[in-house]
Amino acid sequence: MAKQNKVSYNKIFSKLREHHKWFGNAIPLIASENVPSPAVREAIISDFGNRYAEGWPGERVYAGCTYIDDVEVECTKLARKLYRAKFADVRPISGVVANLVIYSAFTNPGDVMLAPSIPAGGHISHGKKEHFGTAGLVHGLEIEFYPFDAQEMTIDVDKSKQKIIELEKAGRLPKMAMFGGSLFLFPHPVKELADFLKGYKMHVNYDAAHVAGLIAGGRFQDPLREGADTITMSTHKTLFGPQGGLVLASKEHEEEIKKSTFPGMTSSHHIHHMAAKAVAFAEALEFGKDYASQVIKNAKILAEALSGVGFKVLGESRGFTESHQIAVNVLEYSDGGIVEAELEKANIIVNRQLIPGDIKAGRNYFHPGGIRLGVSEITRLGMKKSEMKEIAEYIKQVVIDKKDPKKISSKVKSFRKSFQKVRYCFDNKLGAYEYVKLR
Numbered sequence: 001m002a003k004q005n006k007v008s009y010n011k012i013f014s015k016l017r018e019h020h021k022w023f024g025n026a027i028p029l030i031a032s033e034n035v036p037s038p039a040v041r042e043a044i045i046s047d048f049g050n051r052y053a054e055g056w057p058g059e060r061v062y063a064g065c066t067y068i069d070d071v072e073v074e075c076t077k078l079a080r081k082l083y084r085a086k087f088a089d090v091r092p093i094s095g096v097v098a099n100l101v102i103y104s105a106f107t108n109p110g111d112v113m114l115a116p117s118i119p120a121g122g123h124i125s126h127g128k129k130e131h132f133g134t135a136g137l138v139h140g141l142e143i144e145f146y147p148f149d150a151q152e153m154t155i156d157v158d159k160s161k162q163k164i165i166e167l168e169k170a171g172r173l174p175k176m177a178m179f180g181g182s183l184f185l186f187p188h189p190v191k192e193l194a195d196f197l198k199g200y201k202m203h204v205n206y207d208a209a210h211v212a213g214l215i216a217g218g219r220f221q222d223p224l225r226e227g228a229d230t231i232t233m234s235t236h237k238t239l240f241g242p243q244g245g246l247v248l249a250s251k252e253h254e255e256e257i258k259k260s261t262f263p264g265m266t267s268s269h270h271i272h273h274m275a276a277k278a279v280a281f282a283e284a285l286e287f288g289k290d291y292a293s294q295v296i297k298n299a300k301i302l303a304e305a306l307s308g309v310g311f312k313v314l315g316e317s318r319g320f321t322e323s324h325q326i327a328v329n330v331l332e333y334s335d336g337g338i339v340e341a342e343l344e345k346a347n348i349i350v351n352r353q354l355i356p357g358d359i360k361a362g363r364n365y366f367h368p369g370g371i372r373l374g375v376s377e378i379t380r381l382g383m384k385k386s387e388m389k390e391i392a393e394y395i396k397q398v399v400i401d402k403k404d405p406k407k408i409s410s411k412v413k414s415f416r417k418s419f420q421k422v423r424y425c426f427d428n429k430l431g432a433y434e435y436v437k438l439r
């Protein structure tokens with residue numbers, strides 16, 4: 001038995017090493033992922049990860065928080081500066097938890113929330129109970145969907161107003177309006193709808209999980225200035241952080257949010273990740289503008305290149321994308337599930353994606369009509385225009401030309417050789433996917 005335990009123990013480390021090596025040889029295009037700097041990784045392995053610091057700095061429930069408090073005060077200050085927000089709660093441990101903090105602070109079970117549907121880009125944490133969506137399942141919210149304009153790939157403003165008028169008549173007036181999503185090509189109409197929504201006393205939240213780094217860089221939209229009451233986000237998609245969450249608000253909402261986060265939604269708030277968030281916010285303040293500009297440039301170039309080699313890229317009438325994402329309808333070749341698997345064999349990592357029209361056509365999440373690509377990670381690795389064109393060519397060879405993906409994977413491997421460091425950070429001695437052995 002003892003021998004078997006050591007075999008398992010060793011196996012875990014060999015799998016971790018293989019994973020690191022694979023990602024160093026791949027083109028990582030998952031839109032919700034990024035690669036953190038060595039500094040963020042250093043904070044994550046610190047002893048902060050073994051401590052508790054329940055409560056707010058200076059009002060902790062535990063002893064031993066002297067340095068933790070100093071870091072958390074700094075972290076909060078940096079988050080507020082980065083987003084020009086009066087209040088930041090850096091404790092939510094993920095984007096989903098950040099949303100739960102907001103649901104609990106501003107709604108009651110049984111209330112209605114207006115949100116984008118999943119094929120229209122919404123996230124499962126905004127979803128209905130019958131789909132096991134967090135809002136319905138965990139907080140008992142009823143969900144109504146915004147009318148969506150599939151041509152423009154965004155929320156339809158006039159139809160949304162109409163829908164709210166009808167919902168009020170039916171006694172189902174939403175208590176909260178959620179903006180933001182997971183398939184998120186163009187800014188949402190916060191400015192156009194916020195006054196209208198507030199006229200009905202709705203709380204307006206903007207879920208910036210995907211676009212947090214673009215907002216920080218001043219390159220997407222500015223939800224707090226456009227009328228959102230609160231912002232929730234993940235800290236690791238276009239932002240530079242470790243996996244984590246963040247809530248931002250104007251001062252008047254401070255008390256509800258603080259209590260909802262602790263004791264409501266967290267006990268340990270993963271203090272090592274809090275420290276790493278502070279590092280990431282400092283990096284975003286320093287390098288975020290350049291990074292966000294390059295991300296958006298790269299996304300546009302990759303979208304144009306994909307369209308150029310024959311793919312049906314969504315959002316064409318608006319120039320394909322204003323974010324880090326690109327959505328491609330692949331039904332001409334097979335479906336999103338099959339394309340995802342073929343590309344993975346070529347070391348090109350993308351994810352399948354429900355796109356407008358899929359549910360009506362009877363397609364499901366396993367075999368949807370699209371794939372979604374994100375350029376946040378490859379941009380952080382220093383890739384630019386010519387690399388985007390090369391990547392579009394590899395994708396074409398696998399999906400359209402149906403070339404052997406194994407052959408493409410060796411081309412991908414040599415293509416990746418000169419992109420092994422994290423850019424847009426203060427220190428990059430350690431390689432982006434270099435494995436750190438501590439034993």
Ligand SMILES: *Cc1c(COP(=O)(O)O)cnc(C)c1O
Nearest residue numbers: 094095096123181182207209234
């Ligand atoms: C990814 C995502 C989340 C969930 O974030 P986690 O940090 O993974 O919990 C929430 N909302 C949206 C819109 C997302 O895309």
